[in-house]
Amino acid sequence: MTNTVPRRQLLKLLGMSILGTSFSSCITSPARATSVNWGYIGKAGPEHWGELSPEYQLCGLGRQQTPIDLQIADVKNVTNQDLLSVNYQPTALHLINNGKTIQVNYQAGSYLKFGQQQFELLQFHFHHISEHRLNGKSYDMELHLVHRSQNGNLAVMAVFLEAGKFNPTLQIIWDAMPQEKGVETRIKDINIDASQFLPAKHTFLAYSGSLTTPPCSENVLWCVMETPIEASTAQIVQFSQMFPVNARPLQQLNDRIVMEFI
Numbered sequence: 001m002t003n004t005v006p007r008r009q010l011l012k013l014l015g016m017s018i019l020g021t022s023f024s025s026c027i028t029s030p031a032r033a034t035s036v037n038w039g040y041i042g043k044a045g046p047e048h049w050g051e052l053s054p055e056y057q058l059c060g061l062g063r064q065q066t067p068i069d070l071q072i073a074d075v076k077n078v079t080n081q082d083l084l085s086v087n088y089q090p091t092a093l094h095l096i097n098n099g100k101t102i103q104v105n106y107q108a109g110s111y112l113k114f115g116q117q118q119f120e121l122l123q124f125h126f127h128h129i130s131e132h133r134l135n136g137k138s139y140d141m142e143l144h145l146v147h148r149s150q151n152g153n154l155a156v157m158a159v160f161l162e163a164g165k166f167n168p169t170l171q172i173i174w175d176a177m178p179q180e181k182g183v184e185t186r187i188k189d190i191n192i193d194a195s196q197f198l199p200a201k202h203t204f205l206a207y208s209g210s211l212t213t214p215p216c217s218e219n220v221l222w223c224v225m226e227t228p229i230e231a232s233t234a235q236i237v238q239f240s241q242m243f244p245v246n247a248r249p250l251q252q253l254n255d256r257i258v259m260e261f262i
């Protein structure tokens, strides 16, 4: 495989944030996003999301939907790793069980930079099992770190979790996991640092996708870490007992390009 940078595609990926629509409402107005009941099984499950509300149309009709199966053999290599930089600070632990996942809301001041674009970390949350696949392989869980730029565009960093060593940072969250839905809980005197969830090796795959929950808005920049991090089987089981299935099925790649940053 050549290392030719598909420059036009790269600019498209970077430029999409400038051209993209604002998605701030998806993230900042949970009331709107939960106005129509959706879930992961039965009549409100992913196959029906697009029919549940006019606002959810893209879930059924979108051509740039997430998640996808990332096939390394098909990607375009870009060797310029410097395009991505992450600057996460510890934050006071603010947790919410929104009924679909456990979400940690992040205080201002942590961000990632992709090219010239800066995206602030808003929150992170978990899926069981993984939503993306890597070369056809599912992982036990997937962490999504959700960021927004000043002009309202979204970038999500995804990190796979697989069964292995006990994860002390994850346990801080699990110990505080609220059973009650819809109430943000501030855990007194406990901080959390999202950078603890990044694998040591930062090779990642990038493509233009969507939110994986209704309204499935597109033009979301996805950066999926290739190296998983570990959590113990007991930790994975603990999450899965609260959320047996909260992963959207695979979507079509269509005419999108996936790029690998090594």
Ligand SMILES: [Zn+2]
Pocket (backbone or CB within 6 Å): 125, 126, 127, 144, 212
């Ligand atoms: Zn997610």
